[in-house]
Amino acid sequence: ETGVTQTPRHLVMGMTNKKSLKCEQHLGHNAMYWYKQSAKKPLELMFVYSLEERVENNSVPSRFSPECPNSSHLFLHLHTLQPEDSALYLCASSRGTSGGRATDTQYFGPGTRLTVL
Amino acid sequence: AQSVAQPEDQVNVAEGNPLTVKCTYSVSGNPYLFWYVQYPNRGLQFLLKYITGDNLVKGSYGFEAEFNKSQTSFHLKKPSALVSDSALYFCAVRSILTGGGNKLTFGTGTQLKVEL
Numbered sequence: 001e002t003g004v005t006q007t008p009r010h011l012v013m014g015m016t017n018k019k020s021l022k023c024e025q026h027l028g029h030n031a032m033y034w035y036k037q038s039a040k041k042p043l044e045l046m047f048v049y050s051l052e053e054r055v056e057n058n059s060v061p062s063r064f065s066p067e068c069p070n071s072s073h074l075f076l077h078l079h080t081l082q083p084e085d086s087a088l089y090l091c092a093s094s095r096g097t098s099g100g101r102a103t104d105t106q107y108f109g110p111g112t113r114l115t116v117l
Numbered sequence: 118a119q120s121v122a123q124p125e126d127q128v129n130v131a132e133g134n135p136l137t138v139k140c141t142y143s144v145s146g147n148p149y150l151f152w153y154v155q156y157p158n159r160g161l162q163f164l165l166k167y168i169t170g171d172n173l174v175k176g177s178y179g180f181e182a183e184f185n186k187s188q189t190s191f192h193l194k195k196p197s198a199l200v201s202d203s204a205l206y207f208c209a210v211r212s213i214l215t216g217g218g219n220k221l222t223f224g225t226g227t228q229l230k231v232e233l
Contacts, residue, residue, distance in 0.1 A: 030217070031217055042223050043221075048220065050216055053216065056216070105163055107163060108161040110160045
């Protein structure tokens with residue numbers, strides 16, 4: 001176990017549904033990340049939060065809405081998704097504080113396998 | 118822009134033989150390089166990283182990686198492969214975000230298959 005948990009592990013939703021993915025880290029880290037992993041594609045960074053503030057938004061469509069209420073929790077709210085959004089969504093965390101640390105390692109959760117019908 | 122390339126989609130090796138998974142990088146400044154492994158239906162697990170210092174980095178599960186500045190490479194190696202090493206391996210390069218945290222740019226991954 002890496003100290004990063006994600007729920008649910010599997011999610012099937014219709015295009016008109018609204019659902020949320022949850023990530024929790026037990027490592028005392030300050031930075032949290034959402035990645036998307038699609039078949040045959042490199043991992044795509046979606047969002048980065050540092051000390052609960054969003055510091056990176058990688059041109060992600062507005063149907064994905066992140067929320068970071070505190071440094072231990074990260075959510076990804078989903079609404080009106082498309083079938084091409086089906087993928088494995090990975091959460092990660094690292095120590096990263098303002099200015100970053102060169103040695104920071106990101107630790108990943110097990111992912112949520114999302115299927116959009 | 119920083120990037121890494123993994124030239125092989127798949128690597129096959131017999132159990133007990135040495136294995137190498139290749140990675141080359143393109144960065145401005147000093148490279149900070151990582152290797153992760155992903156087992157089926159699982160997240161990524163950190164194996165090792167190069168920040169500075171010795172060019173041979175030792176990591177988890179008997180893996181090591183050799184940093185070669187002149188060849189801009191960071192190949193993952195293991196002296197004796199196990200069937201349980203069969204997984205998807207990712208090389209990544211890190212850049213710092215000014216607002217905090219860091220950004221990993223991943224390669225496309227190499228599927229390692231170790232056979233009896």
